[in-house]
Amino acid sequence: MRRPLSVLMTITVLSLAIAAVCVVPPSDAEELKAGNGLRWYRGNMHTHSHWSDGDDYLENIADWYQKKDYDFLVFTDHNVLAQDMERWVNVDRTKGKRTAYDKLKANFPEWIEERGEGESLEVRMHTFTEVADHFNKPEEFLLVQGEEISDSYGRLPIHMNASNVREVIPPMRGEGVQETIQNNVNAVIAQRERTGQPMIIHLNHPNFGYAIRAEDLFPIRGEKFFEVYNGHPGVHNSGDHQHASTEDIWDVVLAYRLGELGLPVMYGLATDDGHSYHRIPSRDSEPGRGWVQVLAAELTPAALIEALEAGRFYASSGVSLKSVTSSPEGLSVEVAPEADESYTIEFIGTMSDFDRMSQPVTDEAGKEIHTTHHYSGDIGQVFKTVHGTQASYTFTGKELYIRARITSDAKHPNPSEINDLKQAWCQPVVGPGVKVTE
Ligand SMILES: [Zn+2]
Numbered sequence: 001m002r003r004p005l006s007v008l009m010t011i012t013v014l015s016l017a018i019a020a021v022c023v024v025p026p027s028d029a030e031e032l033k034a035g036n037g038l039r040w041y042r043g044n045m046h047t048h049s050h051w052s053d054g055d056d057y058l059e060n061i062a063d064w065y066q067k068k069d070y071d072f073l074v075f076t077d078h079n080v081l082a083q084d085m086e087r088w089v090n091v092d093r094t095k096g097k098r099t100a101y102d103k104l105k106a107n108f109p110e111w112i113e114e115r116g117e118g119e120s121l122e123v124r125m126h127t128f129t130e131v132a133d134h135f136n137k138p139e140e141f142l143l144v145q146g147e148e149i150s151d152s153y154g155r156l157p158i159h160m161n162a163s164n165v166r167e168v169i170p171p172m173r174g175e176g177v178q179e180t181i182q183n184n185v186n187a188v189i190a191q192r193e194r195t196g197q198p199m200i201i202h203l204n205h206p207n208f209g210y211a212i213r214a215e216d217l218f219p220i221r222g223e224k225f226f227e228v229y230n231g232h233p234g235v236h237n238s239g240d241h242q243h244a245s246t247e248d249i250w251d252v253v254l255a256y257r258l259g260e261l262g263l264p265v266m267y268g269l270a271t272d273d274g275h276s277y278h279r280i281p282s283r284d285s286e287p288g289r290g291w292v293q294v295l296a297a298e299l300t301p302a303a304l305i306e307a308l309e310a311g312r313f314y315a316s317s318g319v320s321l322k323s324v325t326s327s328p329e330g331l332s333v334e335v336a337p338e339a340d341e342s343y344t345i346e347f348i349g350t351m352s353d354f355d356r357m358s359q360p361v362t363d364e365a366g367k368e369i370h371t372t373h374h375y376s377g378d379i380g381q382v383f384k385t386v387h388g389t390q391a392s393y394t395f396t397g398k399e400l401y402i403r404a405r406i407t408s409d410a411k412h413p414n415p416s417e418i419n420d421l422k423q424a425w426c427q428p429v430v431g432p433g434v435k436v437t438e
């Protein structure tokens with residue numbers, strides 16, 4: 001769904017011209033910028049360990065992220081919380097084998113608990129609570145308990161991450177993809193209401209197994225987030241000739257939720273989905289590829305969740321932003337540039353009078369395949385492109401929403417897809433006059 005029309009409508013403005021523009025936020029603007037008691041906190045919300053199919057111990061993984069200047073990390077093993085049980089593992093039968101054990105021993109010589117020797121050598125896996133007690137320091141580093149609720153419908157994987165969950169949530173199942181998503185969302189909302197603990201759920205890697213279609217996401221209620229970028233090399237962020245990219249899915253979802261159903265936007269996250277911690281870089285699912293930058297008042301689960309739910313964050317695979325300003329008048333972005341990199345800022349959106357035509361995608365034999373329909377080029381148009389570090393888009397009054405994508409000319413140092421460039425994705429801003437009922 002990369003359309004010639006959108007290219008025709010693209011306005012390219014040289015950075016020299018932009019430098020002359022002085023952006024003064026209007027009084028009803030929300031400016032996402034550090035200061036006045038707010039800070040950017042960098043975090044990864046999708047992490048696997050030896051508690052499921054990752055190849056390292058919780059504490060080694062936490063150590064890696066802490067040393068790489070992350071502020072928070074959510075552990076999200078498949079259908080399990082790393083707590084409430086004493087679990088010993090045979091070192092040679094873990095995924096990380098001796099490599100992970102040697103790291104553990106070197107990193108935490110006083111803390112490691114082991115028994116037996118040789119082929120019988122076992123290690124006690126420290127629980128989330130123990131590891132969090134060891135690492136968490138106010139305003140410096142925060143570990144959050146999460147779970148990857150790993151559900152399916154038929155052969156289609158439906159994975160959703162619950163962050164700051166208190167009790168494990170088993171896959172809730174459902175008749176169809178959409179109902180399965182909704183049932184898992186409802187389970188997290190129910191636990192949140194029952195326990196009073198703030199927690200959120202997000203939809204993971206929609207193109208893993210090409211399981212999730214935009215049409216499955218239109219009517220979902222109570223779910224505000226999905227992964228527009230997942231660092232696992234097997235999740236097809238870019239789609240292919242038959243399957244929409246995650247960004248195309250995002251635009252279709254936004255257009256129909258806002259233009260037809262009156263439902264709120266979905267926000268885009270970037271995550272690692274790390275499983276492999278011992279060879280970086282490589283072509284496995286290593287840490288460090290994608291993250292969120294959350295503008296919050298303090299480094300606590302409650303403050304981070306409050307900021308995420310308010311859309312006060314952006315997703316990144318390498319580009320940092322200084323500020324993002326949204327208002328009824330439009331959207332402005334300022335990049336925090338790195339030396340020797342240049343940036344392209346694109347404003348992407350859909351007008352309220354978009355063509356509602358859509359067609360199922362078929363294979364060579366003409367048989368319909370399970371994937372997002374093919375939609376009109378009106379959806380997800382690039383309305384404006386600026387080469388530079390600062391740019392603004394002013395609403396014409398007809399937009400359902402506008403969002404910004406920032407792309408560096410520098411290659412991602414450890415890409416999930418070959419030739420990925422470093423990027424950032426701002427959250428969609430709803431156009432003036434668009435009615436949202438929920
Ligand atoms: Zn998954």
Ligand SMILES: [Zn+2]
Nearest residue numbers: 046048148273
């Ligand atoms: Zn995962």
